[in-house]
Amino acid sequence: DEVLAGSKVKANVAYCNKHPSECSHPEDQSGFVIGIGVQKSGTSSLAGFLNKLDGVVKMRKEMHFFDRNYVLLKDEIEADREQGLKKALQVYHDRWGPQPFADGWLPMEITPVYMYDRRVAYRMMEVLRPKKDGVRLIAVLRNPVPRAYSGFFQLDEKVDPKDFHDLVAAEVDVIRKCYIDGLMFVNEQHCHPAEYQYEALRKCVEENVADGRPWYERFIIPLNNNASKTTNDNGYSYWLHEGILLRGMYADQLKNFLCAGWKPEQIFITTTTHMHTEPLDMTQRLAKFIGPPAKLAGKFKQRLKAGDTIHRGSKTAGHPPMEERTQRLLTEFYEEYNEALVHLLRQHNFACDVAEVERELGLLVRTRAERESDDDDDGGDDDDNAADDDDDVTNK
Numbered sequence: 001d002e003v004l005a006g007s008k009v010k011a012n013v014a015y016c017n018k019h020p021s022e023c024s025h026p027e028d029q030s031g032f033v034i035g036i037g038v039q040k041s042g043t044s045s046l047a048g049f050l051n052k053l054d055g056v057v058k059m060r061k062e063m064h065f066f067d068r069n070y071v072l073l074k075d076e077i078e079a080d081r082e083q084g085l086k087k088a089l090q091v092y093h094d095r096w097g098p099q100p101f102a103d104g105w106l107p108m109e110i111t112p113v114y115m116y117d118r119r120v121a122y123r124m125m126e127v128l129r130p131k132k133d134g135v136r137l138i139a140v141l142r143n144p145v146p147r148a149y150s151g152f153f154q155l156d157e158k159v160d161p162k163d164f165h166d167l168v169a170a171e172v173d174v175i176r177k178c179y180i181d182g183l184m185f186v187n188e189q190h191c192h193p194a195e196y197q198y199e200a201l202r203k204c205v206e207e208n209v210a211d212g213r214p215w216y217e218r219f220i221i222p223l224n225n226n227a228s229k230t231t232n233d234n235g236y237s238y239w240l241h242e243g244i245l246l247r248g249m250y251a252d253q254l255k256n257f258l259c260a261g262w263k264p265e266q267i268f269i270t271t272t273t274h275m276h277t278e279p280l281d282m283t284q285r286l287a288k289f290i291g292p293p294a295k296l297a298g299k300f301k302q303r304l305k306a307g308d309t310i311h312r313g314s315k316t317a318g319h320p321p322m323e324e325r326t327q328r329l330l331t332e333f334y335e336e337y338n339e340a341l342v343h344l345l346r347q348h349n350f351a352c353d354v355a356e357v358e359r360e361l362g363l364l365v366r367t368r369a370e371r372e373s374d375d376d377d378d379g380g381d382d383d384d385n386a387a388d389d390d391d392d393v394t395n396k
Ligand SMILES: Nc1ncnc2c1ncn2[C@@H]1O[C@H](COP(=O)(O)OS(=O)(=O)O)[C@@H](OP(=O)(O)O)[C@H]1O
Pocket: 038, 039, 040, 041, 042, 043, 044, 045, 112, 146, 149, 150, 154, 272, 273, 275, 276, 310, 311, 312, 313, 314, 315, 316, 317
């Protein structure tokens, strides 16, 4: 299998080396593996772990191609769509060097903002269309409540934990007023283009919210290389005003990917906790999802056995825990969005164990081991469950 898989990848490489944008051969399934999020879920530790897979994975963390770099190519794409997109694909391809797929290497990137920025899913589809069926997307989801606290410290090293509650409470108000299903974001029937969504957000915030913090500007200013240094009239960085809580509302972010044409089967979903507590299980599922090269699963196992872990980089360590009142506020706030997420995951065939996500969100308290022990007690269903676990990384 390993040899066959390897030679298949090499055969694709020979074809692809003509020019990546010409790789539309039906047998060409080699594609980029892209981590789309989410911020503060452990994406750096996952990238660090994958980066150690010598000879297999070429990992780029925070490439920001589809949010920042794309903007630099936008004029060319608008002037001549076909040529512009071809060039964008070439530029993306070259970010891993001239032959990213050579010798069976797997080019991967993880840029946590991709899932959150509504424009990215569409841009990705435009640019990667010639190779879209081979693209695989990975999302690590974290309980949005602790994610928000970590995201707060990500804003600026100097933030004061005492400000978190008021900041969050003000933001909850903004979102309650302006996160309007069917107007700004997607709903079951209709997908609004990303630009429309952000324009609706801008309008609503301007009309209804008088807190002087233009946090929506993150989405409407044209991003360029200097954007992170840009400050507004109040002296705040634009990055400071993207808000903290929207990043934790995952259901619509995933729907947005489906709207852009990505198939649920192309999206692997795991959780921060699963990654941390069961790295072997998570990586084996991931290897199965990614497909060739077949040696990937073995490499994962080897690295974990050698003592590699998937854990690093805390922003909240050393700070006081989140206040209980804030935890309550956020838990209540996210409840409906978490339920929408579980509903979405059950509706579609994402590569995901929905129970793991429920556990991450606090909707299911039993651990996998406990569930399996219950299943053992059930007797008759054992074989079915074992078959599901072995053969299927998609949701049930
Ligand atoms: N394996 C594992 N298990 C549990 N938690 C983990 C793990 N790996 C990273 N982390 C926590 O994830 C937070 C960092 O996430 P990211 O690396 O995605 O941050 S970033 O978006 O790239 O800035 C950061 O969260 P906070 O500690 O709350 O700040 C890390 O502690």
